[in-house]
Each structure stands twice: as structure tokens, then as C-alpha cells.
Amino acid sequence: xxxxxxxxxxxxxxxxxxxxxxxxxxxxxxxxxxxxxxxxxxxxxxxxxxxxxxxxxxxxxxxxxxxxxxxxxxxxxxxxxxxxxxxxxxxxxxxxxxxxxxxxxxxxxxxxxxxxxxxxxxxxxxxxxxxxxxxxxxxxxxxxxxxxxxxxxxxxxxxxxxxxxxxxxxxxxxxxxxxxxxxxxxxxxxxxx
Numbered sequence: 001x002x003x004x005x006x007x008x009x010x011x012x013x014x015x016x017x018x019x020x021x022x023x024x025x026x027x028x029x030x031x032x033x034x035x036x037x038x039x040x041x042x043x044x045x046x047x048x049x050x051x052x053x054x055x056x057x058x059x060x061x062x063x064x065x066x067x068x069x070x071x072x073x074x075x076x077x078x079x080x081x082x083x084x085x086x087x088x089x090x091x092x093x094x095x096x097x098x099x100x101x102x103x104x105x106x107x108x109x110x111x112x113x114x115x116x117x118x119x120x121x122x123x124x125x126x127x128x129x130x131x132x133x134x135x136x137x138x139x140x141x142x143x144x145x146x147x148x149x150x151x152x153x154x155x156x157x158x159x160x161x162x163x164x165x166x167x168x169x170x171x172x173x174x175x176x177x178x179x180x181x182x183x184x185x186x187x188x189x190x191x192x193x
Contacts, residue, residue: 006048017029047114067095078099
């Protein structure tokens with residue numbers, strides 16, 4: 001997976017990079033949140049590990065930038081912090097942080113967090129793929145939903161998306177039902193009181 005590290009402390013950044021590369025991940029590193037956010041805006045990243053306290057843009061501000069980005073792929077955000085009070089954790093969760101790693105870094109805790117992050121990112125990617133292949137079709141009007149409140153006829157949709165043209169016919173089962181209904185005597189009139 002592609003992991004972005006935002007950490008202003010060079011020794012901590014190198015340690016994280018070494019551990020993650022040894023686990024087989026592709027790594028990009030930055031010394032502050034602003035540089036990391038600029039890179040993130042133009043690249044797909046699966047996991048971000050960011051220090052909380054950094055120059056130019058702190059970890060919470062960086063996380064808010066990530067969550068405001070309209071990318072369809074979910075990025076898992078792990079915040080490195082020495083803060084451990086409830087209020088700080090609550091602020092971080094409200095900003096969109098997924099998980100925390102305490103400083104000083106514990107490599108076993110890092111691996112545990114990464115396993116959770118990888119599972120979640122894979123499931124989110126699967127959901128995005130499913131959503132892109134599902135069509136909502138109105139059974140009554142035979143229209144396809146193409147936007148939040150926009151519907152187009154199915155034949156128009158298939159022509160625009162796949163170049164297909166539809167002809168209309170009636171299936172044998174439907175023809176039999178129509179024939180049976182046509183051969184039924186009309187209902188008896190209801191006498192008026």
C-alpha cells in the first residue's frame with residue numbers, strides 16, 4: 001500500500017520509513033502538513049501517518065484537508081501524538097482521524113494499526129467498485145438513476161453509455177398473461193342500491 005508520512009522530527013520520520021519499507025509498503029515522506037497536503041491533493045494515498053504537532057500545518061488541519069477532498073477512495077488517517085487526554089482524542093476524531101499511535105513509537109503497535117487500516121481500505125475500495133457497477137432502475141418508468149435527483153430512460157442510458165440501441169417486444173410469458181386476461185369475461189356489473 002502507498003503510505004504517506006508527515007513528521008517534522010527527522011529521526012522519527014526515518015524510523016517510520018524504515019519500518020514501513022521493511023513491511024513492503026511504498027512510502028512518501030514530508031516534514032510538515034502543508035507539503036503533505038499538497039502532495040495528497042494530486043496523488044492517491046491509502047494510509048496517512050501524521051504527527052499532530054508540525055510546522056506550517058498541524059496533523060488535525062492536514063486531516064481536515066484530507067476529509068474535505070472529494071476523492072472516491074478512502075484514505076485511512078493515523079495520528080502520531082504524545083497527547084493522551086480525552087478532549088484531544090475527541091477533537092482528533094471530530095477532525096476525521098481514524099486511529100492513534102502514541103509517541104515514542106512502538107513498532108508492534110504500528111503493525112497492529114496497519115493491519116486494521118489495510119482491511120478497512122480494502123473493504124472501502126471494494127464498496128466503491130460495487131457502487132460504480134450498480135444501477136438503480138425504476139421498475140415502473142424503466143428509468144435509470146444518473147444523479148441524486150436525475151433519471152433518464154433506460155434505452156437512452158444504454159445508448160449513451162454503451163452505444164446500444166433497444167427494440168421493444170413482449171416476452172412469451174407476458175403474451176400468455178395478456179391473452180389469458182383478454183379471454184376472461186368482463187366482471188359482472190355491480191347492482192346499484
